[in-house]
Amino acid sequence: MTSVWIMLVKKSRAILGFAAISIVAASCGTNAPQDTWQPKGPNSKIIDDLQRPVFAVAGIIGLIVAVAVIYTLIKYRDRGQPIPEQTHGKPALEITLTIIPALILAVVAVFTFGAIFKLAKTDDTEMIINVTGQQWWWEYDYPTQNEFGITQPIISSGQLVMPVGTKVLLRETSRDVIHSYWIPALNGKRDAVPGRVQTLRLEADAPGIYAGQCTEFCGLSHANMRMEAVALSKADFAKWVANQQAAYVAPAKDSLAQQGEEVFLNQCVRCHQVNGLMRADGTPAIAAPDENVWSGSAPNLTHLMSRNTFAGASFDLLSKQCRDEVWNAPSDVVGTKYLAGVTEECLNQKDLRSWLRNAPAMLPMYANATQLKATGGKYRGMPYLALTEDDISKLVAYLLTLK
Amino acid sequence: MFSTGFKYFLGVTVLSIAALIMSLFVLDQVAIAGVAISMLIVVTALLAGIAVVTRDGQTTTSTPDASNELASQSMWPLVTSIGVVLLALGLVTSSIVFFTGVIVLLAALAEWMIQSWSERASKDKNYNAAARKRVLNPIEFPVLAALGLGVVIYSFSRIMLTVNKTTGATLFIVFGALVLIAGILFAVKPELKRSLVVAICVFGAVGIFTAGVISATSGVREELVAAKAESHELPECGAERSEHFDKEATGTLSLRSSVSATIELLDGKLTAQVVGFNKPQNTVTVRRSTPTSLIFRNLDAKEYRLVAELGTRTLVEPEGATEKNLVCTQLTAQGSEQLLLLDIAKSPKAGTSYSLTVPGVEGQSIELVVP
Ligand SMILES: [Cu+2]
Secondary structure, three states, X not given: OHHHHHHHHHHHHXXXXXXXXXXXXXXXXXXXXXXXXXXXXXXHHXXXXXXXXXHHHHHHHHHHHHHHHHHHHHHOOOOOOOOOOXXXXXXXXXXXXXXXXXXXXXXXXXXXXXXXXXXXXXXXXXXXXXXXXXXXXXXXXXXXXXXXXEOOOXXXXXXEEEEOOOOEEEEEEEXXXXXXXXXXXXXXXXXXXXXXXXXXXXXXXXOEEEEEEOOOOOOOOHHHOXXXXXXXXXXXXXXXHHHXXXXXXXXXXXXXXXXXXXXXXXXXXXXXXXXXXXXXXXXXXXXXXXXXXXXXXXXXXXXXXXXXXXXXXXXXXXXXXXXXHHHOOOOOOHHHHHHOOOOOOOEXXXXXXXXXXXXXXOOOOOOOHHHOOOOOOOEOOOOOOOOOHHHHXXXXXXXXXXX | OOOHHHHHHHHHHHHHHHHHXXXXXXXXXXXXXXXXXXXXXXXXXXHHHHHHHHHHHOOOOOOOOOXXXXXXXXXXXXXXXXXXXXXXXXXXXXXXHHHHHHHHHHHXXXXXXXXXXXXXXXXXXXXXXXXXXXXXXXXXXXXXXXXXXXHHHHHHHHHHHHOOHHHHHHHHHHHHHHHHHHHHHHHHOOOOXXXXXXXXXXXXXXXXXXXXXXXXXXXXXXXXXHHHHOOOOOXXXXXXXXXXXXXXXXXXXXXXXXXXXXXXXXXXXXXXXXXXXXXXXXXXXXXXXXXXXXXXXXXXXXXXXXXXXXXXXXXXXXXXXXXXXXXXXXXXXXXXXXXXXEOOOOOOOOOOOEEEEOOOOOOOEXXXXXX
16 A cells, blocks of 8 residues: 555656656746737737736646645545544635635736736827738738828738838738638737727837747648738838839849749739739739639739748748848848848748749648639639749749839 | 447448548548548547457346337328329429428438337337437427428518518517417426317417418518519618618617728718828728728718719610619618728729719718729
């Protein structure tokens, strides 16, 4: 009997030790860009200031309860003793044990409501960005805001670019199913719901790239639906805005890129808009994703190479080395590195080529038109287009000009 | 040795394992189905285990002796044959008849099978009747109740579509009051004769059904016929009142929390309060292929409507002709609001733009930006 007991104690010690080590190890993770315990802006700090004390209080209470339970289990375990006298009800004790938790919850509630109201404020907004979710990527559009030099709407995808120290308000909605926008370092989650406009405050203290993840299950590729918020210094942001508004530059005559433009006009323009791109007959090429894609939208590629990721930030446009250089750059140079965009040397050829070769092989998507009864044959992502390797090379050369 | 429950769950487990193996071959996207079937296998295997350990929760069973009586009369063979006929007829006529046949056939077969099983369950007739009820009543009562209610509600809706609006409201009140009175009567007088209660209910139901049939044959009221004849596709978006489109305009709105912007008309000026912006705007962004709701709030004395001018569209008839593509609210009285729902697939053609205007108010417009 005693030997069993000793063995049990030994084992549980080992288990406890292991659990403790894993918890400590987990909290020490340094490369954890989506760590909710590392706020990088005032809004996430509001949440953090709330969750830390609540976590501590809950932890202490949890510990007390656990110790009490274990103590009772051991002290009063069955040793063949007679069953003690049974009683029922102790009003004083019961009332006390109801009032104490109620009081604790009331205090927590006061601070929680305070935080909720602070996070719901919209009257101090300095900049607006429209965010639209669809399977399985995010679109961003910036309405004209002259104070930031945005004189014509800007449209982008995958990476949200914003100025630091600026109270940005996202106006979220969705084109198909419910998604949820979450950059843990900058704020909590907010659902993007079709037909509704919901707002989310974002503000970053320092320039840098902050990773996030769609957090409302939205179909096959939900787990791949990522996003990144890129905070730039105000000067860098102005440069970014100027570049996004720059006019289209057609590729040089007789270059590979120009052949790529031709392929693009044939194959891609029915879904992807490139602002300023002209057809051979001199009319502007207007994309019609509404006729081809279930959500009615495909990423605008006008300045594709100004962003570092593609396909819902699932893949990098930068090679591993170049990407690390941007991500690990100190905050005073990260803007310059980011604004350099994707150069030919830095391009992640492998993933981009695979994407053009057969996008549905890279992400689970409903992109086989023959199996799309429910959507009337419209794709839920980018389909397989049966391009030749030659065409792919031309397209890559062309896409590289879309800075 | 093996209990009934165990055999049942074992059967389901084996079948689901077979289904899992088949799905590997047949389905392209096994992921979700595979997970679901695997879960089923785990659950049924667990239940099978529990069933065998607990012997279906039974320790002793006493079954009365088997019966050797002849089967009694039954209407189910007749109903079954009707089902078969409907099914065959449906194959050549319409799918509604076909599915009615399928349902009648299945229901009759189930009733028939359980009846003949129960009649032989034991020598004791009362036990047999109870056995039948125990199996079938949980299905029969809800289905019959739903059918009965469906007929009553459908008949009532036909009546409401036929009588004019005031009569409709009166009827609704009278009918509701009668139901309430009957309910109170049954509740406070539980000693009421069963046959009387049944008579009242049947009388009411038959009355409504008859009135429903009469209404259905005499057609819906005039204004509904007129509204149906009018094209809903093209509301009349002018400054003047349109006969049907502007009828009974509502002055209130639900859905307030989901709007993208509120467009206000005050002193002949049009402004947009866009959610998120703290200052009035003179452009509103409408994202491509995204349902976007706007509220129009009229604060001026006359009645006005908000019109979204969305370029032109090509007509089928006469070929090649175009007309303005307009979407609008109903005429809105002072202090009232109306909802305008936009869903725009493409940006405007180069050199053109989309806008919000109010007919009868000159020089005021808000640009709709579709990036
Ligand atoms: Cu999503």
